[in-house]
Amino acid sequence: MLVTDPRVRAAYAEGAGIYRIVPAAVAIPRNTDDVVALVRHAADAHLALIPRGAGSGMPGGNVGSGVIVDLSSGFSGLAVDPESRIVRAGASVTWAAVNAAAKPYGLRLPPDPSSGAFATSGGMVATNAAGARTVRYGSVRRWVEALEIVDADGTVRLVERGAGSGERFTLTPDTRHLISDRFPKTSKNSSGYALDRFAASGDELDLLVGSEGTLGIVTQVHWRLDPIPPDIAGAALGFADLDAMVEAVPYLLSLQPSALELLDASLLQFVPDAPKVACLLLVEFERETGAAARGVVGDAVRGLKESVAHVETAVDRAGLERLWSVRRLASPALARLPAHQRSLQVIEDGCVPLDALGAYIAGLRTAAARHGIPIVMFGHAGDGHIHVNALPDTTADGWPGALHELFDEVTDLLGRLGGVPSGEHGVGRLRAGILARFYGTEVMDLFRAVKRAYDPLSLLNPGVIIPATDWSPVAALKVGVAAAVIPEDIATRLRDVERSAAWATPKLELTR
Numbered sequence: 001m002l003v004t005d006p007r008v009r010a011a012y013a014e015g016a017g018i019y020r021i022v023p024a025a026v027a028i029p030r031n032t033d034d035v036v037a038l039v040r041h042a043a044d045a046h047l048a049l050i051p052r053g054a055g056s057g058m059p060g061g062n063v064g065s066g067v068i069v070d071l072s073s074g075f076s077g078l079a080v081d082p083e084s085r086i087v088r089a090g091a092s093v094t095w096a097a098v099n100a101a102a103k104p105y106g107l108r109l110p111p112d113p114s115s116g117a118f119a120t121s122g123g124m125v126a127t128n129a130a131g132a133r134t135v136r137y138g139s140v141r142r143w144v145e146a147l148e149i150v151d152a153d154g155t156v157r158l159v160e161r162g163a164g165s166g167e168r169f170t171l172t173p174d175t176r177h178l179i180s181d182r183f184p185k186t187s188k189n190s191s192g193y194a195l196d197r198f199a200a201s202g203d204e205l206d207l208l209v210g211s212e213g214t215l216g217i218v219t220q221v222h223w224r225l226d227p228i229p230p231d232i233a234g235a236a237l238g239f240a241d242l243d244a245m246v247e248a249v250p251y252l253l254s255l256q257p258s259a260l261e262l263l264d265a266s267l268l269q270f271v272p273d274a275p276k277v278a279c280l281l282l283v284e285f286e287r288e289t290g291a292a293a294r295g296v297v298g299d300a301v302r303g304l305k306e307s308v309a310h311v312e313t314a315v316d317r318a319g320l321e322r323l324w325s326v327r328r329l330a331s332p333a334l335a336r337l338p339a340h341q342r343s344l345q346v347i348e349d350g351c352v353p354l355d356a357l358g359a360y361i362a363g364l365r366t367a368a369a370r371h372g373i374p375i376v377m378f379g380h381a382g383d384g385h386i387h388v389n390a391l392p393d394t395t396a397d398g399w400p401g402a403l404h405e406l407f408d409e410v411t412d413l414l415g416r417l418g419g420v421p422s423g424e425h426g427v428g429r430l431r432a433g434i435l436a437r438f439y440g441t442e443v444m445d446l447f448r449a450v451k452r453a454y455d456p457l458s459l460l461n462p463g464v465i466i467p468a469t470d471w472s473p474v475a476a477l478k479v480g481v482a483a484a485v486i487p488e489d490i491a492t493r494l495r496d497v498e499r500s501a502a503w504a505t506p507k508l509e510l511t512r
């Protein structure tokens with residue numbers, strides 16, 4: 001059941017993100033019975049299990065020194081019920097496959113991670129993934145009707161929306177008060193157990209969504225689907241400075257966009273023929289008719305005519321696709337950075353209340369300049385959620401130290417602004433040790449109580465969400481002289497996977 005071949009272990013040593021940690025072994029279960037047997041064996045042998053989908057998660061929840069459980073292939077069942085608008089998808093089924101199956105019925109899964117081509121249903125649920133359309137449709141949490149999970153004791157259960165809190169973990173009036181007091185008020189949050197959502201719904205499902213493989217192993221997801229809106233239109237709006245962009249966001253939100261995305265000049269510089277502006281907002285409107293969609297684009301442009309420096313509009317899907325291609329065009333350029341300059345994700349997922357968006361972006365620029373690390377910024381302006389890739393020169397002396405200092409400074413900044421360190425990617429290993437700075441020790445104690453209630457032996461992804469005693473965020477890096485040694489051909493293939501976002505590649509193929 002456990003593969004210990006060194007080449008196979010090496011192929012699972014990296015995910016997206018900064019880490020390279022060679023696991024002790026790899027397991028590739030073919031069905032739920034295999035997962036049950038594996039969990040029972042892990043309990044007997046005191047093995048740590050690291051559930052894993054495509055490995056595209058950024059903060060290191062998909063790597064570790066225990067046993068990697070590769071769920072990316074054995075759980076591919078997919079059945080759409082158009083009447084109830086529910087699709088049952090095995091944990092391995094990607095967002096793209098769910099949507100391809102739903103489309104003939106005029107249905108879709110609305111949150112749209114840009115990693116949808118490879119992100120698995122298990123991985124999306126575990127991170128509470130999100131996308132550009134989350135500004136209107138929420139994160140995936142809202143669309144999970146039920147989960148089939150294997151508990152840490154090997155029990156298989158179906159946990160359904162509306163079925164209540166279960167017996168493992170419950171809240172008292174005091175802990176409810178603490179949660180409402182201490183949870184940051186951002187529109188997105190994938191930073192720890194969602195006790196606020198659990199308190200609001202009373203549903204165990206809300207503890208499991210976003211639990212990053214630390215409370216149970218997801219084997220099947222029942223996704224709720226939504227009709228595909230008939231019409232769509234949008235615009236690209238350029239601004240000469242940050243303040244003008246920040247002021248435009250609440251106005252655009254009042255028009256109920258289905259996406260409101262930001263591309264900062266730091267990213268636009270990598271896009272051939274991009275407009276020469278400080279920031280570009282891409283706004284999309286889904287409506288019941290073409291006239292309504294075109295009308296609201298007109299409202300957006302008229303309402304902002306004093307503040308925009310650049311306007312392009314699109315009145316149909318093809319036109320919108322062309323406008324939005326500017327987003328995709330940055331990726332190949334970033335992948336071609338000189339070998340010594342790596343795009344690293346350590347401050348990549350901060351989310352702040354909307355009224356702090358300008359202060360957050362300005363603070364990021366100042367912090368990056370202070371530590372001498374170039375950054376590129378883009379993200380989900382309508383949710384106050386900014387992705388930041390740090391591009392350190394990995395031949396410079398002391399660059400990991402500078403990266404760590406940047407991580408620390410941005411953590412402080414997010415805390416001061418009432419933000420969270422992750423809006424959609426999760427805590428992983430990277431952010432486990434900073435959660436206390438956002439929630440305080442009493443909420444961290446509740447997080448520990450949740451973990452103990454579900455996984456008393458700490459078999460499932462130890463070190464993720466609840467920090468390991470030797471937590472060290474900028475260590476075990478895949479880059480630099482201290483990186484763990486793995487066969488060179490596999491290291492090269494892992495780098496190719498990262499550059500081309502080929503996360504759907506079966507990892508065993510990297511060993512051949």
Ligand SMILES: Cc1cc2nc3c(=O)[nH]c(=O)nc-3n(C[C@H](O)[C@H](O)[C@H](O)COP(=O)(O)OP(=O)(O)OC[C@H]3O[C@@H](n4cnc5c(N)ncnc54)[C@H](O)[C@@H]3O)c2cc1C
Pocket residue numbers: 015016050051052053054055056057058060061062071091112113114115118119120121122123124125126127128129130131132212213214216217218219424425428461464501503
């Ligand atoms: C180019 C790129 C673009 C991205 N864009 C987005 C985006 O737009 N929105 C977004 O939210 N994310 C994005 N991500 C991050 C990533 O794709 C998501 O976090 C995704 O949901 C992870 O899915 P995965 O199958 O790769 O999971 P993995 O990376 O393998 O795992 C992620 C976490 O989920 C846990 N897990 C995985 N499967 C299971 C399971 N079956 N049961 C229990 N736990 C499990 C793992 O233990 C780990 O903690 C992007 C990543 C890349 C590389």
